[in-house]
Amino acid sequence: MKIDLNREATEIGEGATIVDLIAERALPADAVIVAVNDDVVAREAWNDHVLKPNDSVEIVRAVSGGEHLTMTNDSLTIADHTFSSRLFLGTGKYSDDRTMMEALRASGTELVTVAVRYMKLDGSDENTSILEILNDAGMKLLPNTAGAYTIKDAVKMARLARAATGTNWIKLEVIGDQASLWPDVAATVEATRILVEEGFVVLPYISPDVVVARQLEEAGAATVMPLASPIGSGQGMQDWASIRRIIDAVSVPVVVDAGIGVPSDASIAMELGADAVLVNTAVAKAAVPETMAHGMRLGVQAGRAAWLGGRMAKHDDAHPSSPTTGVPVAIRA
Numbered sequence: 001m002k003i004d005l006n007r008e009a010t011e012i013g014e015g016a017t018i019v020d021l022i023a024e025r026a027l028p029a030d031a032v033i034v035a036v037n038d039d040v041v042a043r044e045a046w047n048d049h050v051l052k053p054n055d056s057v058e059i060v061r062a063v064s065g066g067e068h069l070t071m072t073n074d075s076l077t078i079a080d081h082t083f084s085s086r087l088f089l090g091t092g093k094y095s096d097d098r099t100m101m102e103a104l105r106a107s108g109t110e111l112v113t114v115a116v117r118y119m120k121l122d123g124s125d126e127n128t129s130i131l132e133i134l135n136d137a138g139m140k141l142l143p144n145t146a147g148a149y150t151i152k153d154a155v156k157m158a159r160l161a162r163a164a165t166g167t168n169w170i171k172l173e174v175i176g177d178q179a180s181l182w183p184d185v186a187a188t189v190e191a192t193r194i195l196v197e198e199g200f201v202v203l204p205y206i207s208p209d210v211v212v213a214r215q216l217e218e219a220g221a222a223t224v225m226p227l228a229s230p231i232g233s234g235q236g237m238q239d240w241a242s243i244r245r246i247i248d249a250v251s252v253p254v255v256v257d258a259g260i261g262v263p264s265d266a267s268i269a270m271e272l273g274a275d276a277v278l279v280n281t282a283v284a285k286a287a288v289p290e291t292m293a294h295g296m297r298l299g300v301q302a303g304r305a306a307w308l309g310g311r312m313a314k315h316d317d318a319h320p321s322s323p324t325t326g327v328p329v330a331i332r333a
Contacts, residue, residue, distance in 0.1 A: 001053045018046035019251045021057070026248050028273065028307070030077065032059050047251065074308065076275055078253055079169070079201040079222045081140060085110045086270070087300045088142070088255065090280025094289065097133060103283050104139065107293035113142045113171055113278070131165060142203065144171035149184075151191045158195055170195060171225070172204040181231045185212040189219055196220035205257055208242035210249050217250045224250055225278065228269065229259025232281040236265040240272060247273045263292075263299025270303025271311070 001014055005021075012021060018041060022029050034041050035058040041049050051057065076083045088111045094100035104112060112134055134141060143161030148154035151174065158170045174191055176184030183206050192202050201222045206212050208226040216224050226243050229235035236259060237243070247254050253275035260266050266277045279296055286292035 001051075003051055003054065004056045006058055012051065016051050018049045018051065018057075021051065022046070022059075023248055023251065025059075026273070027059065029251055030075075030253070030275070034059050074304065076253060078203070083110050083276075085297075085300075086276040086304060087266070087297055088112070088276055088278040089283060089293070090278065091115075091134070092280055093284035099289055100284070101133065101137065103289040103293040104134075104137065106290045106297070107283070108297050109139065111140045111142050113144050113280070114165070115144055115146050140169075141165050141167050142169050142171050143167065145173050147175075148173060149175050149178075151187045151194070154187070154191045155194055158200060159198075162200070168199055169201045170203065172202050183207055183227075185209060188212070189215050192216055192219040192221050203255065208239050208246065210242065210245045213246040213250050213254075217252050221252060223253045223255050223275075225255045225257040227258035228256050228265060231258040233259050234261030234282055235259050236261050237268045240268060243269070243274065244272045260296075263295040263302075266296055266299040267303035267306070270300055271306045273307050276300075 001012060003010055003012055012024070016024075018034050018036070019029075022032070022034075029043075029046075034043075034046065036049065036051070037056050076086050085108045087107055087109050089104055089107050089109045090113045091100055091104075092113075092115065094103070114131065114134070131141065143158075143165050145154040145157040145161070148157055154172060154174045158172070161170060162168055172188060172191055172195065174184045174187040175181055176187070185206055188204050188206060189212065192204050195202050196219060202220070203223045203225055204216050204221050205225045205227065206216065213224045213226065224246060226246055228243070229238045237256075238259070243254070243256060254273075255276045255278055256266075256269040256274045257278040260269070260277060260279050261282050265282075266279065269277050277296075277300060283289050283293045283296060
């Protein structure tokens with residue numbers, strides 16, 4: 001069917017929604033405003049707003065104070081929380097709490113993952129709780145279900161985490177293969193449905209599978225978190241094309257999780273249009289975690305700036321940067 005899109009006649013599929021249109025055009029959903037027939041449509045209504053023949057649709061970039069969207073006014077909203085940093089960090093594998101906090105502060109992160117584990121009953125646990133340290137630093141907690149291999153275990157761990165931390169946010173992990181720590185996607189989708197019904201904000205860890213990403217969005221996931229490569233491997237972005245397909249296919253934020261090894265990996269993820277990255281081992285096991293955390297911060301910022309700036313088109317042949325006319329030539333004797 002035909003609509004008027006930004007004052008140009010455009011063909012779209014029958015029954016297409018605003019979300020479909022945004023995805024088809026590969027637009028950053030969190031950075032645009034949509035009006036249909038001169039009425040602004042709230043972002044939360046995009047998925048249900050079916051476009052009709054001859055609709056006049058206007059899509060404009062969100063701006064602040066008359067300025068273009070820049071790194072200084074570019075925020076990320078997940079569920080009911082808005083972040084200024086798009087780098088999320090894990091808290092595992094650090095040599096000590098002091099090193100961890102130095103790295104977290106250097107990264108500029110505002111969201112950190114924590115695991116819930118049984119207490120040692122012999123009295124050998126340290127008295128200081130990591131939750132106290134992180135809360136004092138003003139960082140939002142994202143408990144995870146790391147170590148869960150079944151739906152039952154993942155749901156139980158999520159409930160325990162909510163009771164222990166006071167947050168209904170959960171990073172959902174249901175592992176299907178012990179050697180590779182590859183996620184069990186069917187179990188992840190089902191566990192997401194259960195937890196969403198119980199009022200959790202679910203951020204599920206998945207393989208780079210566009211079909212599963214769509215299923216999780218339909219199940220109510222607040223984000224999808226495809227892996228770049230196996231957890232803790234540091235192998236970087238092995239299948240960037242699949243992650244790009246996920247970014248284009250879903251309207252919820254996409255957080256690239258697992259396998260990032262260096263800042264350039266994080267930058268690539270952000271250049272593809274990912275909304276954020278989650279990093280743990282690459283920082284915790286770096287020779288100087290604080291310095292690596294700062295590098296990750298810069299990598300994420302550089303990649304996001306490249307996405308917002310819009311890369312140039314690729315060409316098969318060279319295109320001179322300098323003018324090709326008026327070039328002085330050598331005078332032969």
